[in-house]
Amino acid sequence: MSSSSFGEFDLIARLRRGIPPDPRVPLGIGDDAAVLSAPAGGRWLVAADMLLEGRHFTADTPPRLIGRKAIAVNVSDIAAMAGKPVAAFVTVAHNRGRGPEFAEEIHRGLADLAREYDIVIAGGDTNVWDGPVVVSVTLLGETIAGRAVTRGGAKVGDRVFVTGPLGGSLASGRHLSFPPRVAEAVALHAAVDLHAMIDVSDGLLSDLGHVCEESGVGIVLVADGVPINDAARAATDGRSALEHALTDGEDFELAFCIDEADAARIRDARGSVLPAEMELFEVGEVTAGRGVTVVGADGRALEFSNGGWAHQW
Amino acid sequence: MSSSSFGEFDLIARLRRGIPPDPRVPLGIGDDAAVLSAPAGGRWLVAADMLLEGRHFTADTPPRLIGRKAIAVNVSDIAAMAGKPVAAFVTVAHNRGRGPEFAEEIHRGLADLAREYDIVIAGGDTNVWDGPVVVSVTLLGETIAGRAVTRGGAKVGDRVFVTGPLGGSLASGRHLSFPPRVAEAVALHAAVDLHAMIDVSDGLLSDLGHVCEESGVGIVLVADGVPINDAARAATDGRSALEHALTDGEDFELAFCIDEADAARIRDARGSVLPAEMELFEVGEVTAGRGVTVVGADGRALEFSNGGWAHQW
Numbered sequence: 001m002s003s004s005s006f007g008e009f010d011l012i013a014r015l016r017r018g019i020p021p022d023p024r025v026p027l028g029i030g031d032d033a034a035v036l037s038a039p040a041g042g043r044w045l046v047a048a049d050m051l052l053e054g055r056h057f058t059a060d061t062p063p064r065l066i067g068r069k070a071i072a073v074n075v076s077d078i079a080a081m082a083g084k085p086v087a088a089f090v091t092v093a094h095n096r097g098r099g100p101e102f103a104e105e106i107h108r109g110l111a112d113l114a115r116e117y118d119i120v121i122a123g124g125d126t127n128v129w130d131g132p133v134v135v136s137v138t139l140l141g142e143t144i145a146g147r148a149v150t151r152g153g154a155k156v157g158d159r160v161f162v163t164g165p166l167g168g169s170l171a172s173g174r175h176l177s178f179p180p181r182v183a184e185a186v187a188l189h190a191a192v193d194l195h196a197m198i199d200v201s202d203g204l205l206s207d208l209g210h211v212c213e214e215s216g217v218g219i220v221l222v223a224d225g226v227p228i229n230d231a232a233r234a235a236t237d238g239r240s241a242l243e244h245a246l247t248d249g250e251d252f253e254l255a256f257c258i259d260e261a262d263a264a265r266i267r268d269a270r271g272s273v274l275p276a277e278m279e280l281f282e283v284g285e286v287t288a289g290r291g292v293t294v295v296g297a298d299g300r301a302l303e304f305s306n307g308g309w310a311h312q313w
Numbered sequence: 314m315s316s317s318s319f320g321e322f323d324l325i326a327r328l329r330r331g332i333p334p335d336p337r338v339p340l341g342i343g344d345d346a347a348v349l350s351a352p353a354g355g356r357w358l359v360a361a362d363m364l365l366e367g368r369h370f371t372a373d374t375p376p377r378l379i380g381r382k383a384i385a386v387n388v389s390d391i392a393a394m395a396g397k398p399v400a401a402f403v404t405v406a407h408n409r410g411r412g413p414e415f416a417e418e419i420h421r422g423l424a425d426l427a428r429e430y431d432i433v434i435a436g437g438d439t440n441v442w443d444g445p446v447v448v449s450v451t452l453l454g455e456t457i458a459g460r461a462v463t464r465g466g467a468k469v470g471d472r473v474f475v476t477g478p479l480g481g482s483l484a485s486g487r488h489l490s491f492p493p494r495v496a497e498a499v500a501l502h503a504a505v506d507l508h509a510m511i512d513v514s515d516g517l518l519s520d521l522g523h524v525c526e527e528s529g530v531g532i533v534l535v536a537d538g539v540p541i542n543d544a545a546r547a548a549t550d551g552r553s554a555l556e557h558a559l560t561d562g563e564d565f566e567l568a569f570c571i572d573e574a575d576a577a578r579i580r581d582a583r584g585s586v587l588p589a590e591m592e593l594f595e596v597g598e599v600t601a602g603r604g605v606t607v608v609g610a611d612g613r614a615l616e617f618s619n620g621g622w623a624h625q626w
Contacts, residue, residue, distance in 0.1 A: 026356070027463065030527070032393035032512060033360040033454065035461050038351050043339070047346040048451060049438045050404035080345035091363035091449040125362045131445050136404040136438075138361060138451035141346065148348050150340060199345060214343070 024086055025120045034123040036087055039142035047077035047139050053095075053132035057176070063102045063133075065176040067109025070135040073201070075117055075180035076252040078141035080199040082149040082189040084182060085117050085141045090124035093134040103128070106135065117182060144189050149256075154196040154215035158286035159263035164253040164279050166204055167245035168231025175250035184278055185254060191273045192262035203249040204283075208292045211257065218289025221246075223296045227281040242302075246294065257286055337399055338435045347436040349400055352455035360390035360452050366408075366445035370489070376415045376446075378489040380422025383448040386514065388430055388493035389565040391454035393512040395462040395502040397495060398430050398454045403437035406447040416441070419448065430495060457502050462569075467509040467528035471599035472576035477566040477592050479517055480558035481544025488563035497591055498567060504586045505575035511568050516560040517596075521568060521605045528570075531602025534559075536609045540594040555615075559607065570599055 022028075027035035036044075051057060051070045071088055078085045090110055094103040103126075114121050119139070163184050169175040181199070188194055196215055198207045204226070208219050223242055229251075232244035258266075265273050266280060274280070294302045335341075340348035349357075364370060364383045384401055391398045403423055407416040416439075427434050432452070476497050482488040494512070501507055509528055511520045517539070521532050536555055542564075545557035571579075578586050579593060587593070607615045 027461065031463050031465075032390040032510075033358040033396070033461070035394075035456075036357045036359060038355045042351045044349040044357065044453075045346040046349060046400075046402055046436060046451075046453070048402040048404050048436055050406060050440055050447070050449060052406055052440055052442050052444065052447075054444070055440065055442055077345040081348075083346070087359075089359055089361040089451050091361050091451075093363060093365055093447060123359060123361055125449075127363055127365055127368065129365050129368055131365065131367070131447075134363070134365075134406060134444075134447050134449075136363060136447075136449040138359075138402045138404075140357075140359070143348075148340065148346070150344050152344075197345075 022120045025122045028120060028122045029124070034087070036122065036140065039086060041143040041146035043143050043146060043148070045078050045081050045083040045141040045143060045148060047074045047141070048137070049073045049077070050134065050136040052134055061176065063105035064109035064112065066133065066135060067106040068113045069176050070137045071110055071113040071119065071139065072178065072180050073252065074137045074139035075113070075182060076199040076201070078139055079180050079182045079185040080197050080254060081141070081143070082147070082185045082194055082197060083141040083143050084186065085119045085139055087120045087122040087140045088114060089138045090121060091136045092124070092126050093131060094126070094128045095133050096128050096130055106133070117180070144186060149189065149194040149197045150214065151196050151198050151211045152214040154211055154217050154257040154286045155259065156217060156286055156288050158195055158257040158259055159282055160208070160219055160221070160255065160257050160284040160286065162200065162204070162227065162253050162255045162281050162283055164251070165227035165229040165245070166200060166232065166251045166253060167229045167241065167248045168235060169229070169248060169250040171235065172231035174231065178252045180252060181254045187274050187278065188256065192258045192266065195257045195259065197254055197256040200251040200253045200255055201249055203247040204255060205246045205292050206249070208255060212291050218287040219284055219292045220287050221284035221292060221294045223294050223302060225281065225283045335433045338433045341433060341435045342437070347400070349435065349453065352399060354456040354459035356456050356459060356461070358391050358394050358396040358454040358456060358461060360387045360454070361450070362386045362390070363447065363449040365447055374489065376418035377422035377425065379446065379448060380419040381426045382489050383450045384423055384426040384432065384452065385491065385493050386565065387450045387452035388426070388495060389512040389514070391452055392493050392495045392498040393510050393567060394454070394456070395460070395498045395507055395510060396454040396456050397499065398432045398452055400433045400435040400453045401427060402451045403434060404449045405437070406440045406442050406444060408446050409441050409443055411446070430493065457499060462502070462507045462510045463527065464509050464511050464524045465527035467524050467530050467570040467599045468572065469530055469599055469601050471508055471570040471572055472595060473521070473532055473534070473568065473570050473597040473599065475513065475517070475540065475566050475568045475594050475596055477564070478540035478542040478558070479513060479545065479564045479566060480542045480554065480561045481548060482542070482561060482563040484548065485544030487544065491565045493565060494567045500587050500591065501569065505571045505579065507569050507571060509570045513564040513566045513568055514562055516562040517568060518559045518605050519562070524570065525604050531600040532597055532605045533600050534597035534605060534607045536607050536615060538594065538596045
């Protein structure tokens, strides 16, 4: 097939053939809308994120990793609610100049991650234009036992944990290949009473700030407890490794709040409560204050210029 | 608030405040994912469409109508399954140069249509970049009595109808302000046994071609029966009004197939079976052939160069 005759319907038809039947999606790609069966627990979780060339990936990013990341960031959001992903809807603007093989690589990357996490690509919209590449995914997930863990349940005295080292994700390329923490969320949900959870996408300070706001609490982070990724230590921009770990974003680890009794069980009996290979770092405590404070070894608050990353005019 | 301090979180916070609580969405904007209750009928319908500047609207399109259209095209898809829309997830790339007021107008347009069709805007992702404006909507809808009407149920002998005149939608601007045919779909679903239905987005020939393909049938359209919009008659590009009506696309009327007994009930007793003000045009018949054929008054097949509109490399 020549590239000039490669159009939208060809691509959709090929995508459709590659997707096996799944009882969770009685009707998938190919009609005006998909039909989804009720999930376990009766309720759907829904997350939606858009990736833009030049912001969330670059012109040099391998297209397969663009597709992978486009679903993965949403899987991370579903994990942050302690849910499991089920069905993805993908809308894409492909760049005409890059040609159909580039577009297909994006779809292969979407399919890679979908297969890995048992997700059905159930619908979407494929466009070709002269503008930059845009991939938007809406992901539906099921709750575990009907309960979603929000940002709003942290309680004073709770201990705060994260599931992995932070910082340097964009610089190291890990933002393209991170494993969304679904298994970790499921294991945690079974082992402890998760009061609040969020995925670290904008930076730990910013994201825990959302937990503070929604829960009406403060959080004190202990600087020495914050796990720092090697990529953050390698930064040469004059900002400290700790600052990178706290503010870089795109880590896609989970941060969560549990009470002291559950925290003690995790500290004392990791292997029996949670999978032994699972990384967990205790980073701080929920307080009666407001907002996130970071304290050094001397107990004094540290100051950071950047509370995380937000799109600004 | 100065435009330079207007960022993503401000916009999300404002969007969130404007949305009243709704029992269908226990948790809306503001967490990692939304939580949706099971819909009436147990099954969700899900449609997703992306609108691109320069393709689905122009640089001159009033931003409020961009937002309106972005939801409306998806509402039309849900209507085409004989469903009712419930919850929308909106991912947007705003153009920095246009400024925050332009962005807010897009969101007002989204809210306009959502209010009009009783849709909850339940989540999404707001970005600002230097690229063209992109708005992607994933819309969840509920089935009526648990049954979705697909493209795949047309039977030989069925009669084919459309809900309004076709053609000239892009030229006349109707593609920005069309009313998605939800009430019509609901009324039809209650009054007759809808075998197959589709919304006319790519052009009647192209869209009925999908019905033929999915149903394994042919359709013969009677040229004189195709309702032609005034905007199609006004075209001065040398193509006939009929050709515009058959191939222009973006009409967002419904086309559906019902058996002859139901067709007779509609023809003979419109006011008692369906709302009297509802427009319906009988355009053709389902046959044992393959693909869509258009016949003139003399019974001979007409030829058209353009089978509808698809994105091409």
